[in-house]
Amino acid sequence: MNTLALQDYIVFLLYFVIIVAYALWIYRRKKQVQTTSNDYFLAEGSLTWWAIGASLIASNISAEQFIGMSGSGFKMGLAIATYEWMAAATLIIVAVFFMPVYLKNKIFTMPQYLNKRYNSNVAMIMAVFWLLLYVLVNLTSILYLGALAISSISGLDISLCMVFLAFFAVMITLGGMKVIGYTDVIQVFFLILGGLVTTYLALNLVAEEFGSSGVISGFSLMTQHASDHFHMIFEQSNPNYIDLPGLSVLIGGMLIINLNYWGCNQYITQRALGADLKTARSGILFAAFLKLLMPVIVVLPGIAAYVLYQNGHFQTELLQEGSVNPDRAYPILLNLLPVGLKGLSFAALTAAIVASLAGKANSIATIFTLDIYKTKINVTADEKKLVSIGKLTILFAMLIAVLVAPFLGIDKKGGFQYIQEYTGFVSPGVFAMFLLGFFWKKTTSNAALFATIGGFVLSIVFKFMPIFTDLSFLNPYGFSVPNADGIYEIPFIDRMGFVFGICVVGMYFISQYENRQGLTPNGLEVDQKMFKMSPSFVVGMLVILSILAVLYTVFW
Secondary structure, eight states: OOOOOHHHHHHHHHHHHHHHHHHHHHHHHHHTTOOSHHHHHHOTTTOOHHHHHHHHHHHHOSHIIIIIIHHHHHHHOGGGGHHHHHHHHHHHHIIIIIHHHHHHTTOOSHHHHHHHHTOHHHHHHHHHHHHHHIIIIIIHHHHHHHHHHHHHHHOOOHHHHHHHHHHHHHHHHTTOHHHHHHHHHHHHHHHHHHHHHHHHHHHHHHHHHTTOOSHHHHHHHHHHHTGGGSOSSOOTTSTTTTTSOTTHHHHSHHHHHHHHHHHSOHHHHHHHHTSOHHHHHHHHHHHHHHHHHHHHHHTHHHHHHHHHHHTTOSTTTTEETTEEOGGGHHHHHHTTSOTTHHHHHHHHHHHHHHHHHHHHHHHHHHIIIIIIIIIIIOTTOOHHHHHHHHHHHHHHHHHHHHHHGGGSOHHHHOHHHHHHHHHTTTHHHHHHHHHHHHHOTTOOHHHHHIIIIIHHHHHHHHHHHHHHSOOGGGGGGTSOEEOTTSOEEOOHHHHHHHHHHHHHHHHHHHHHHHHHTTOOOOOOOOOGGGGOOOHHHHHHHHHHHHHHHHHHHHTO
16 A cells, blocks of 8 residues: 555654754754855865765665666666676775875866866866756656655655655755765665665565565575576676676776766765865775665665566556556565554655755755856855855755656656666766876867767767667677667667767877877876875775675676
């Protein structure tokens, strides 16, 4: 039944009170010492490593993981966990190579980096681009998918759920990054605890279905009765190959997705940009450990729902317009939880959504205020004015998201894939621009513009190329597969790899040409000593990489 009992509402209300009370307490303490916009937007020097790590995960995990990734677990199995497990490896790369460059050069926003490394034109183009992407793709999808999930569990109207989530997120976001960072610690606690409760129930249901009991037995039975759902690397004959094309999830486009998301994304890097290098690295390493746990919470329940569906359960609940909708799997499992525990899992889902909304809104405000308002609109604005503009931006962005989200067809494509594919139009060019800007001093501004604009255009060309070109000749190499209509398409992860490669080559030749014309690009301060790691970090890094090696070996 899609309703919450009184006990569930009490548990949820307790969560709500704890978060809001803690946020107010942090805000009042912070308000006494907050003097600059950097403190408001970045919580400069005041977030601990565990707060940074928890905030990274809280901002990253939202409805698209709980609902969308669980749905992908139902549809294609454990392979979808590559987004989480490859993120753990990527976070190590970001901690070792990216953060020293940002912190050494006192970079606080991504457009600021582009302005310092290239020029103001590149920075302004990307600032506007990121704002549009964050508001019209990320913020709207998080809000709409979250409201859809909460509505399916509670029975409340979806519009009401959207307004509630937006209001809740705004209450936290208006307090600034320090409030977001420390409330995220509690959000992650609820997220993991509630998520594990749902996983426990799902595995137990599988065990009971086959006359056994316990989560270990349930997991073992899942591997037996859905063995095709426990492979990390797909063969080309797999119907889901177009979403996760073989080895590309290890050495191809998946790396670009993750490195761009975790290393070149204001929404994520903002958590660590206000800290010193040791604290930032420790926080990112903590986030990498938490990433290893995420598939247990968001993927295994989807596989469990698949096994139960195959045995005759949820036959009507999963139907939408005459066909099975995998994104319904997680809400169905939540509705099976006992009274009280359902409220806890409901709180966990809400925590994930609200934390992501708050983090995204703060990043939108940071980019608009520091990179557009302060740079172009009111260059003489004082610190108090900047903070006020930031708060107004948060309110305005959230209002836009509430108004336009229902009209974007987010639920039609599948939430997780919607976000991945549409952000994938810009990721390859942006990552190429960042990577060469970091580590090749000869990279020029025009080369960066080529990657930014050309990468976007190339992504669109590759997307629609199958309409006017037969791509079956790429099939023997694994780079094209037939869709439902028999038309050969390039998997979007491979498209990203192709676009990235073209952007890098184009940037190289443009830069070399301009260097010969006597142009001297702006360089960043980079030296080998910056990348030296502490012994404790090296140990943590090796533990994570060893666990990943075991996971991919066992579930290859």
